[in-house]
Amino acid sequence: MVKLVAKAPCEGLLPFSYGTVSLSEVTYDSLTSVAPFVGKSKAVADVFKAAGTPMPAVGRATGKDGQRAIWFGRGQVLLAGLTIEGLEGLAAATDQSDAWAVVRLEGENADAILARLIPLDLDKGVFKRGHTARTQVQHMMASITRTGVQTFEIIVMRSMARTLVHELEVVMKAVAARH
Amino acid sequence: MRITCPICGERDRREFYYQGAAVALDRPAPDAGPQAWDDYVHLRDNPAGRTCDLWFHEMGCGAWIVVERDTVTHEVYSTELAEKAAR
Structure with a gap:
């Protein structure tokens, strides 16, 4: 093969x-865009927080070298080198690696x-x-x-x-x- | 020309795409009749003065923005997210 x-x-x-x-x-090992569904921003922020990387506010990036959560536009965050579980039903997560x-x-x-x-x-x-x-x-x-x-x-x-x-x-x- | 994106703040005009008059936010009812739909689809005012346009923050955050501005003085009076203006 x-x-x-x-x-x-x-x-x-x-x-x-x-x-x-x-x-x-x-x-980065992976790039994933996360777009919270309408009315789910707070729930998504809670999942981020529990995973140890705060959800970035508008115009901000959180995390550290090699593992970042970057605000990526209106209603969108880019996870760079970072995987966050538990977003099913809360946000559209799309692999963009x-x-x-x-x-x-x-x-x-x-x-x-x-x-x-x-x-x-x-x-x-x-x-x-x-x-x-x-x-x-x-x-x-x-x-x-x-x-x-x-x-x-x-x-x-x-x-x-x-x-x-x-x-x-x-x-x-x-x-x-x-x- | 500078446009203030309600999300990103004041940005250069180059970051924005101009769509045209903000009529898309005022769509006639399906049974409004051919005259109303003809107006909506084809007819535009061309004011010398205050006008409301739709701009797309294409190079920035991707938001659609209603910009109220003056076509004579180029002054921008206000900007608002289209999602809010449509409500």
Whole structure:
């Protein structure tokens, strides 16, 4: 029987670094979207709490490295590397493990790089650690989460992995040249 | 132009998709007659001044939003989730 080997969305493209900033791929074991049914948000939040990861509020991410619950849009949370049991009848849970590319931008000036690509105030006083947003990176719809002082996790549709890496690389080179 | 998403807060206009006049929230009854349905499907006002539009926060949270704005001054008066406005 043929043995299928999982291929990461950014395989062969990452990692690399320019100046103080590095870009690498983040591989989560699983990605699951959780959309609570109408009137079930509270019950879903209780299940999350019992499982040890609080349900993230709008614009927030909870959990830790490798296991995150990320607010992912209106009425939707993305479980990254995390499995939560007991959501039957309370929420629509959909496996999206192969649907998204996740990268980590890290290092001094990471915010300066994103400022050129994202129409959102990412200043550390406004967009703090644990904050997340659905916005756009150039023309791509994306989820962006600040996971550290100068560390961001960016999620785009898997089909746009190469474009995301390209856009970031161009800007990383430009910012490195100016500093 | 900046639009305040009731969920995400003030965002750049580029994140939104413009759908048009917010008539979809005021659908005629099935037996309202051909004139009412013709109006609903085809006829739109083109006001110079206050207007209500539906915008989709496509690049953001995915919410449909009713935006009341002025087509002359570009001022945005208010924004509301379409799910609430429809009730």
